[in-house]
């Protein structure tokens with residue numbers, strides 16, 4: 001007699017087992033030396049320059065990240081060095097920004113099977129870069145330096161095709177996988193441990209003003225191309241299928257799919273953002 005329990009079905013369909021996620025504050029010194037270690041043994045002359053500019057020339061994670069954001073976002077109106085200094089100022093004024101950046105990096109390595117070390121997302125993942133640029137823009141916005149905040153939003157959108165309003169509120173351990181075509185409106189909230197695939201919109205319906213954007217609770221996974229519209233809530237651990245259009249709140253630990261999205265399957269118990277489990281939940285009926 002085959003075992004048709006939900007656990008067995010999920011296992012047989014290849015649900016990825018992941019290590020316990022890291023929720024504690026990250027030791028940035030150790031993280032920086034791990035990032036540097038990821039570059040050892042690379043002797044390609046062109047890449048050597050890239051690794052020096054990106055990692056080896058900087059004494060700390062915070063310095064390396066400030067330089068990276070300056071290099072990426074600098075343009076003729078606000079140059080690289082001025083931007084790096086601005087980012088360093090934000091980091092010094094609010095150490096939570098760097099702590100969140102370190103936590104995001106560790107979360108990516110834990111959740112993304114394409115990530116072999118910390119150097120890879122730090123240097124090359126634009127979803128990671130976009131979130132860190134947002135974190136600085138959010139600090140500027142809250143400190144009434146709104147044009148600078150909007151400049152960072154605009155440059156981030158131009159470069160990475162990720163448009164996050166600086167007033168939106170994002171938690172820690174956020175993963176934007178592929179980091180392309182993501183739009184997050186002004187009054188959106190993403191709590192800790194949320195994972196978004198490419199092409200996700202957290203937008204208004206166009207029918208409301210004021211608080212009009214989605215509230216995404218802890219550990220939610222939103223599939224590629226999903227559109228979440230209006231001031232609705234995706235409950236803790238909810239999962240949204242790729243291409244869905246979600247117009248109503250989703251209860252915790254529930255999967256929704258389709259257009260307009262509807263619940264499917266049985267309630268799950270793990271946070272899907274941790275496991276990046278993009279499968280439908282086990283069936284709740286037999287024909």
Ligand SMILES: CC(C)(COP(=O)(O)OP(=O)(O)OC[C@H]1O[C@@H](n2cnc3c(N)ncnc32)[C@H](O)[C@@H]1OP(=O)(O)O)[C@@H](O)C(=O)NCCC(=O)NCCS
Nearest residue numbers: 183184185201202203204205206207227229245247259260
């Ligand atoms: C279409 C839209 C304007 C709503 O129009 P509306 O006439 O007020 O529609 P309602 O919310 O009353 O919904 C009417 C029906 O259409 C459905 N519906 C609404 N928007 C829908 C959409 N985008 N896709 C599929 N169905 C949709 C609703 O589920 C409802 O179905 P029902 O009658 O079977 O219950 C709005 O939902 C929309 O899509 N706006 C675009 C928002 C956008 O692009 N935001 C991005 C900002 S970054």
